[in-house]
Amino acid sequence: MAVSAVRTRRRRIAVGAGCGLAIAAFAFGVELSDRPAGAPTIASHLAIRELAGQRIVIGFGGTEPPKGVARAIHRGELAGVILFAENFPSRAAGERLARRLQGIRRPPGLRAPLLIMADQEGGQVKRIDGAPSAAAEQMGAAGGAFSRRQGRATAANLRDVGVNVDLAPVLDLARPGGTIAETDRGFGSTAARVAATAVPFAVGLQDGGVAATAKHFPGLGAAIENTDFATQRVDLSKQTLRAVDEAPYRSFIGRGGAMVMLSTAIYPAFSPRPAAFARAVASGELRSHLGFGGVSITDALESAAVRDFGGPARAGLAAVRAGTDLLLFADYRAGAAARGALLRALRTGSLDRAAFEASVSRVLRLRHGLGRG
Numbered sequence: 508m509a510v511s512a513v514r515t516r517r518r519r520i521a522v523g524a525g526c527g528l529a530i531a532a533f534a535f536g537v538e539l540s541d542r543p544a545g546a547p548t549i550a551s552h553l554a555i556r557e558l559a560g561q562r563i564v565i566g567f568g569g570t571e572p573p574k575g576v577a578r579a580i581h582r583g584e585l586a587g588v589i590l591f592a593e594n595f596p597s598r599a600a601g602e603r604l605a606r607r608l609q610g611i612r613r614p615p616g617l618r619a620p621l622l623i624m625a626d627q628e629g630g631q632v633k634r635i636d637g638a639p640s641a642a643a644e645q646m647g648a649a650g651g652a653f654s655r656r657q658g659r660a661t662a663a664n665l666r667d668v669g670v671n672v673d674l675a676p677v678l679d680l681a682r683p684g685g686t687i688a689e690t691d692r693g694f695g696s697t698a699a700r701v702a703a704t705a706v707p708f709a710v711g712l713q714d715g716g717v718a719a720t721a722k723h724f725p726g727l728g729a730a731i732e733n734t735d736f737a738t739q740r741v742d743l744s745k746q747t748l749r750a751v752d753e754a755p756y757r758s759f760i761g762r763g764g765a766m767v768m769l770s771t772a773i774y775p776a777f778s779p780r781p782a783a784f785a786r787a788v789a790s791g792e793l794r795s796h797l798g799f800g801g802v803s804i805t806d807a808l809e810s811a812a813v814r815d816f817g818g819p820a821r822a823g824l825a826a827v828r829a830g831t832d833l834l835l836f837a838d839y840r841a842g843a844a845a846r847g848a849l850l851r852a853l854r855t856g857s858l859d860r861a862a863f864e865a866s867v868s869r870v871l872r873l874r875h876g877l878g879r880g
Contacts, residue, residue, distance in 0.1 A: 549616045549871060550864040553583070557617060559849040560584030561867040562827060564622060564804070564835050565842035568593055570600045572608060576839050580621065583614040584846060586833060586870050587622025590670065592634045598668055601635065605669025619874035622718075622833075624672040627661055628692060635668060643677055643705070647694035651707040654694070658711020658719075665717050671877045672718045674768060676705040678755040680728035687728050698754035706758045713765065718877060721759045722768035723806055725782060725792055726752025730772050734812040739772040748776060749796070757797055765873060766802045767793060769831055771812040781812060783826050790830035802873050804833040809841055820848035827858060832866040 550558065560579065566589040567573050572580070579585045588608055595601035605623050612618075625634045628643060639646070639657045646654040658676075665673060678701055679685075681693025688696070694705040709719035723734075725748050730739040743752065756767065769783035777792065778785035783805040793799045807813075808822045816822055823834045823845030836842035852858040 550867040557583040565839040566837040580611045583617040589624040602668045628675040647704045654704045655707035655711040658708040662715025662717040682728040701755040702758040718765035720766040723770035735810040738812045745776040786829045819845045
């Protein structure tokens, strides 16, 4: 769900076309000639601690990176950072923070832009003042052309403060009674409406040089509660999930969408595990069934749904084994614990090195692509 909700609950504070083609090309990297020099092979040459770090995205409070975060970036041990409203007490302060993060010197091969992420959906979930000016349901009602313009305006707003990844749009159907509908985060209640309006928002983002992130795969529209606050089971059949809930993702992938966020709800039709930890979903449905070749990312891994599964180390290992590329933590200390677990598993050989490097290569291709804007 909204990755800041876990921080809100804990701290009771509000956390509140050339470029697009480059992002799409580097997200997929199908043709070798489309790839930036060095990106496809660099993962195999990384130090093991760098390799582990390229699977981690973290958040922190305030307008200065904690020493541990700055040190991890300097050592090449983080792929990116998620920023919340508390990191933006003013636009100028947020821009300075993003510039400070990108300016930290990193090891050779890891000097492409960090992934600087924000939840900028519009409506109730918007971290930075400015675009989008409309909530998802308003964009859904206004149509695809309007949504695409909102996406372009959002990209300009985010790039102006140094954000290069938007954790949007929501592709979940706004099913009556579900949390997506109740919080006005959905573009529509049918797969056709969502595909026709949310996907153009994503295209607009990438037109403006900001990577779009479709969420929450394979679809959270039937969940009645936010997974940040409670474990959720989505008891839809495999047939319904594939034909209805996954349909907007198929359109997103077909239009060159860069990233997909995996839900932490449980989908018994596929697995008894949360989707981000289920190989049948993260590798089977998303990659084998839909053919996604971009970067996948978990929803926030400090949520109630994840706590029931285990702590950050166990959750991180489970997500990596399932085939999810990036692990998202709102708290940098939890991210450090997960990075340590990945490092130990790589050293002992309990994680497949080739699969790990393939994920890191996808992340590095995206980072290189974002540097071409």
